[in-house]
Amino acid sequence: MKKILSSTPLIMLIFSVVVLSAPIWLAPLGANYPDLLQKFAIFGIFAVGYNILFGLTGYLSFGHATFLGIGSYTAVWSFKLLTMNILPAIILAMIVSGVFALVIGFLSLRRSGIYFSILTLAFAQMAYSLAYSVLTPITNGETGLQLTQQDPRYLDAIAGIPVKDGLPSTNLFGTLIKSMDGYFGFYVAAVVLIVAFYISLKIFRSPFGMKLRAIKSNQTRMKYTGFNTRPYLLTAFVISGMYAGLAGGLLASIDPLAGAERMQWTASGEVVLMTILGGVGTLIGPLLGATIIKYFENIFSALNSNELHKIFDFLPEGMENFMVTVVGPFVGEGWHLTLGLVFMIVVIFLPGGIMQGISHLFGFIKRIFGMGDKPAPVDDTVNNDSVSKGGAS
């Protein structure tokens, strides 16, 4: 039973079905519109990549949004200078952010623990300030980098793609997918997410992943057995940086605009929250965390008292007004408050994140049916099982 559940093809099959059918099963939650679906997929990629570093090695990077931002800027420049095709943009985004990750990782990984976190934070703030003011010619500062009609787009010009009235839209080989708008954008991001998830799964289950986990559990012992840990750490850092660059490139592909706020420390903090909320070191947890945070940000923040009145319509007048008054501060501008509460509850009662809650739940169900005799312990073996469970729930 367990063996079947943790087999890669089955996990990938269930995962793909769940991701690709998101427009259907997210409909009752009011979250099935393209922009939010795209965000789910893209920030899912970001969080999955971040988890390779933080989840496996335990190195808490506080500056991963830098690579997201670099990816976005690279992609937009690729649209401006080369072509509106998203493929070169995404590949360049990954390469450039990978190079930056190599440099930042090489310097930051000389320290561990809190010092590593602070170093990455310092680099992130530097990158943010550079993008925000110093490098304005490259980044267009606070206004953000945007496409214009006059951009050269050399490759498109060579290929003889006619310049139309108005801005051209990002595409995949012109004819294959004409515009990254709407659901097309989501499906492109979703397919990339599935591939990214597959790679992450492979890393988790490879000897390389094992070594990363060994670094997390006891780096000193690892060193005594003759391993030089730093190359492994640096590889993990660069891989997760490239994931972030990929996410940034995709963001820019779907909406060709890059702003410095994408690199702010709050954005770096967000991916940490996503990972912890979902479950550090689990495969599917960061994805869940990303989805929940983006859902709060987009849906809860848009609720106003009018809509609350509609929601509580079924209650008698007095009760309805009471409920609206009570719930009001937690939605709209107050969505951060709700997110904070959820985060506190998760961290206090479920330190393993939502994935821990899910595995508890399954342990409970198993006990009821007499299939197991004790709740499943939270470790990575179990969490690999939970991939399918989490996906199906």
Added chain:
Amino acid sequence: MSNDKTPTLDRRGFLKASVATSMAATAPMFFMKDAFAKGEAFRNSPKADAKTITLGFNVPQTGAYADEGADELRAFKLAVKHLNGEGDGGMMNTFKPSALKGNGVLGKKVEFVTGDTQTKSDAARASAKRMIEKDGVLMISGGSSSGVAIAVQGLCQEMGTIFMAGLTHSNDTTGKDKRRYGFRHFFNAKMTGSALGPVLKEEMGTERKTYHLTSDYTWGWTQEESIKETTEGLGWKTVKTVKTPVGAGDFSQYITPILNSGADTLILNHYGKDMINSLTQSVQFGLRDKQVNGKNFEIIVPLYSRLMAQGAGKNLQGILGTTNWNWALTDDGSKAFVKSFGKEYGNPPSQAAHTCYVQTLLYANACEVAGTFYPPEVIKALEGFKFDGMGNGKTEYRAEDHQCFKDVLVVRGNDKPTSQFDLLKIVKEVPRSAVEYEAKVFGGDLGPYKV
């Protein structure tokens, strides 16, 4: 856990699985219609039997411009009320030529959704996309930051949804970043410069040395440029221009160097809470009590609003600037609007509120005139539209760049306020002819009607 225990997926199996699932999942895509599929079917086109239409109001509810955003939202709600025939009608009674009937727009009641731009381009675009894709809005309005307005305007062009810009003062909004689907009623930095120039000359002469503190984004850049152009035209010298980040909070590190720079005039290209903070700190540093080059040190705040005046308090007294509209104007339109707004919320509207209210009415009117919500027709109804009775005298939506042309007010912080709202004194109403400029000076391209 190790690799050999788990059966691995070969490439072929993975491909098969992916293809099968993606085919299953693309099914819902065929039920979605594109922007303009055929004829007059357009994005979010309301069904013939729909009783309501939805508008999207995207304003900053957090950040340095939150006060303006809150007032804009009040104005939007009031405009929706008036369009639906509730309340006293406000400027609907003075607006002419008006096709508005007070029964919604084209017989459909107006509903609205709101969003928080957070004064960030990314967040504003996400919020606008949610409105277009999820809530099915026909028009988006709002702003209070030119960076955001330009970002959202670009998005609206791509999505084929009309954007009626709220408070945005950068030349770029209707200059190099202008879009066919974007319209601006508010004035811009270029007009501020033209209006302010003669007054500055009269009051401060032709020999001044200026120091600029500028918000580091499109609005600050273009305002600095326009003001520099004006003051240097008067013969003033520019000592230095310094860019400051938006929402900096503490400006003391930028103000100290001014004291020894030899400049005798400080120009604050700041807005919202930034302006309140930088002005308050400049006064605390004693800039206004200083004598430089034998002249009194002066501060100029080119773009002013009553909300900022409320925040800056006494520090603003006597300081010159310009504004799009002020509640103390005595024409019929302004009076009707102030009365109706005051009755609803207990305080007079700000210029941000005024421009947002007017924009909503103008959009609704254009739909009535066009007889349809089909954006290209609505755009054509707005382009070149001349109207009156909206508080700024005779106004025209110039077709070439979608910029409204109307009179500009030069104001001064009132040193003897008679009430807590009586904070700005109108120095001069600069006629439209004095602030007009050629549409082509900024370049840019409107783009197509159909997207």
